[in-house]
Amino acid sequence: VISNTVSTSIGSGRISGVITALRAIIREDSLTNALQLLAHDFNACLVPYVGKRVDLPFPPAIGAALVDVRLKIDQAVQALRAIDSKDDKAKQKILRAQMLANRVIDAVDMCLTAGKSQVAFVSGTVERCSLEIAPLNVGPSMDAGVWSKRLAILASATIPLAMPSRIGLDPESIDIIDVGSPFDYENTAMLYCAKHLPEPNDPRRDNSVHDEIERLINFAGGRTLALFTTYRAMHLAADEMEKRLPFNIFRQDQLPKMALINAFSDDEQSCLFATAGFFQGVDVPGRALSLVIIDKIPFPRPDDPLLSARRDVVGKNWFNEIDIPLAATALAQASGRLIRSQNDSGVVAILDPRLATKGYGKRLGSVLPPMKRTIEIKEVQSFLQQIINAE
Numbered sequence: 001v002i003s004n005t006v007s008t009s010i011g012s013g014r015i016s017g018v019i020t021a022l023r024a025i026i027r028e029d030s031l032t033n034a035l036q037l038l039a040h041d042f043n044a045c046l047v048p049y050v051g052k053r054v055d056l057p058f059p060p061a062i063g064a065a066l067v068d069v070r071l072k073i074d075q076a077v078q079a080l081r082a083i084d085s086k087d088d089k090a091k092q093k094i095l096r097a098q099m100l101a102n103r104v105i106d107a108v109d110m111c112l113t114a115g116k117s118q119v120a121f122v123s124g125t126v127e128r129c130s131l132e133i134a135p136l137n138v139g140p141s142m143d144a145g146v147w148s149k150r151l152a153i154l155a156s157a158t159i160p161l162a163m164p165s166r167i168g169l170d171p172e173s174i175d176i177i178d179v180g181s182p183f184d185y186e187n188t189a190m191l192y193c194a195k196h197l198p199e200p201n202d203p204r205r206d207n208s209v210h211d212e213i214e215r216l217i218n219f220a221g222g223r224t225l226a227l228f229t230t231y232r233a234m235h236l237a238a239d240e241m242e243k244r245l246p247f248n249i250f251r252q253d254q255l256p257k258m259a260l261i262n263a264f265s266d267d268e269q270s271c272l273f274a275t276a277g278f279f280q281g282v283d284v285p286g287r288a289l290s291l292v293i294i295d296k297i298p299f300p301r302p303d304d305p306l307l308s309a310r311r312d313v314v315g316k317n318w319f320n321e322i323d324i325p326l327a328a329t330a331l332a333q334a335s336g337r338l339i340r341s342q343n344d345s346g347v348v349a350i351l352d353p354r355l356a357t358k359g360y361g362k363r364l365g366s367v368l369p370p371m372k373r374t375i376e377i378k379e380v381q382s383f384l385q386q387i388i389n390a391e
Contacts, residue, residue, distance in 0.1 A: 003306070012128060217247065
């Protein structure tokens, strides 16, 4: 989030927004048509780099396209300034067009002046992509804009590992307070790691994971939020569970997010299968949710262009300094979907043996709530049965 705040992007979509605003007030087709063509050409320059980093200084085609866009939008700003109107609606349209145009100019200028402390990459799709400029380290921007100017209080249920250094804070200059939780995790929740399952790169894994999911959902009597790190894994598991289980299976792409959560909450024996977008913002207290399944440790993508640039800067310790903290935060957020009120109880099941077998597993586990922990599925069955019997 902080990185996005001090980053910028420019793509054909933003240029088209300026064109629409211009056409609402300027009847000069030659100007807007020229901008439309520049937007198309700029998109074409970016297409070969979709999902990739772009060298700085920019390749000649991208640099030239940015300059062309900058000059043409500056021409549009001059045309807007020349309009003299006393009509209030027209004035509002002029101000809106000026605002959008100046924002694009600022974004282009930031791109053209990007240096070694920043990384350039292209996001989006072939049809609609954007050039992104982001800092390799948000610390200097945060120090200049916030830490050096005022006292700050940062609060969260899931404070990321190594957060102070990542956002430019001197660990010696801050106070960290853990106020605990109002929830009785030790008695109401269990963390289960399926240590016996194959690791994620094992070809036997899909079938084994599906068998495990089937067992767990049956133990819970439905009432399951199953979270996956890929759409492929989600759909494969949902396809299998629809064949094997009597419970209603909702999928992330069936309905808008809130409608889906409401449908899941209303059907107490249903299951909801989703991906990373549901690691946060899902609040289902009560009987409708007794089991959260997480298919894998949610490590960040190895090919993420911004993270790959930051890994290069960190060097050989990139896994511990970048990937582990990000995975820990995502894992804590996903696990936090289970206990939403003091009356809730249930199991978080992580179907990734690496949590129990790898050295970094303890570090990941340290950010999770203090639930009872087990690698024995019989203990999970007994715990979930106790919850059902108590209802």
